[in-house]
Amino acid sequence: MFRSLLSLFTLLTACASGPGPTASAGAEVVGEPGQTFLLDGSASAHDGATYTWSVLDGPEVAPLIDADEPVAYLLPEAEGVYTLGLEVCDALGRCEAATTRAIVGATARRSASFGGASFGGGSFKGAGGFGKNQAPQAQASASRALGAFSALIRLDGSASTDPDGDTLRYRWSFTTRPAGSALTDADIQDNTSALASFKADTSGTYDLRLVVRDGVTSDSDLLSGLVVKLLQDNDPVDDEVLAPGSATIETAR
Template identity: 55%
Template sequence: MTLSTLGLLLPLMVACSPAAPTADAGFMVNGDPGQAFLFDGSQSSGDSLTFSWAVVDGPSSSELYDADTAWPTLLPDAEGIYTLSLTVCDDRGACDDAETFAHVGASTSSRQRLMSAPSFGGKLHGGLKPFGDNDPPVAEASARRSFGSMSTIKLDGTASSDPNGDTLRYRWRFVSRPADSALTDADIQDNTAALASFTADVEGTWQVKLTVRDQSHSDAVLLPDIILRGLHDHDPWDDLNRRPGALRGLNDDDPWD
């Protein structure tokens, strides 16, 4: 290969290189000690991303769950300002950082200091949302079998609402599924949209939960058991258990499992 040919190829190689990942740690959240604080890094961009969250500043009394996912949960026991960092890396080893904050029962002066706090790594992709009165959203969900495919369950969260008219983010997850099922949360089609679906791979009982979030609060609802006994029958309603009494909000034993 001549030098002139190499000179022509190098710009093409650079132009075709995948973009570096961009971390987005989402909005700052606020609440009281003992509440569950849900963070959202799903707006980060890049190929085959891995997520790593950490509490880098704040009171020592806190627990961070699901720190290797896009949606970690912080359970703080003490008042104060918690700083969380997010590192995302793609499959080539390129990484990017961002941070966000949890405001837990702190004073007004602390809030003002927080609004002017510098970001981790010199930037804050998620941005800061000013404090103010903000009511939590209300999660509502239903499920039905598809007439086109007896093994497909359609999930509907469009009845969820926010008292302040804030835009909602959605997250569907399996709480439990048959022991011999190979499905994961990633197999729920459009699992971050109001309308989602999944196709069961085996018969049995399925439990699905919807979590909705505005810019500072979240709510969750557990659907009634979905019982599939005949994936190839012709009555899509007889096996869908629509018993009332779905768990509401964060009152189940482990709301983030």
């Protein structure tokens, strides 16, 4: 009797929980080394699911931006074929996985056999569909917040453009931080806006990347060599302009 009730409870629980998640890693993406590849898993079906993107195979372990989001970005530097995996899990621990490929470079395109592919997440069948959208151009810059009594660094992506006049989406992220820094991408205020900022927590060199997306294709700009110097109480430099604890910055850009 107890076993029958337990079986019935298990059956009712399974029915109440509904179907598990469905994973979709999107179409294959094609482009050149150094470009930003958009991986679109937004067709995966399940409310409240968690997403995990990973590089399963390829000529290098290329960086992934937003690897825990439905839409992620691959930044390959080496030519070749990359296999990307997406795992979608629900609150009950039920998971489903899917894969897609990023085909990087002319040699990889000649050697790979693929059907309907996409550039930056937009599907196309032949050259006709490919030419309908022009990729945006990302442009990033940085400056110190004038008069700020903190190490606030302003980030500006408003110079980014789209040849088609499409509305752009923005994503700022750190690529490198100085030793001792505890900052993460979440510490970039308004990191999905053209104008963002972060408060440096230590002196050193910060590198950031801006990814812009027009809904079909993407582009990125690396803001490298951003040297931040936090002023101390006994630092005589710019004492009349900068308060202790604020920052000066230098950049090669």
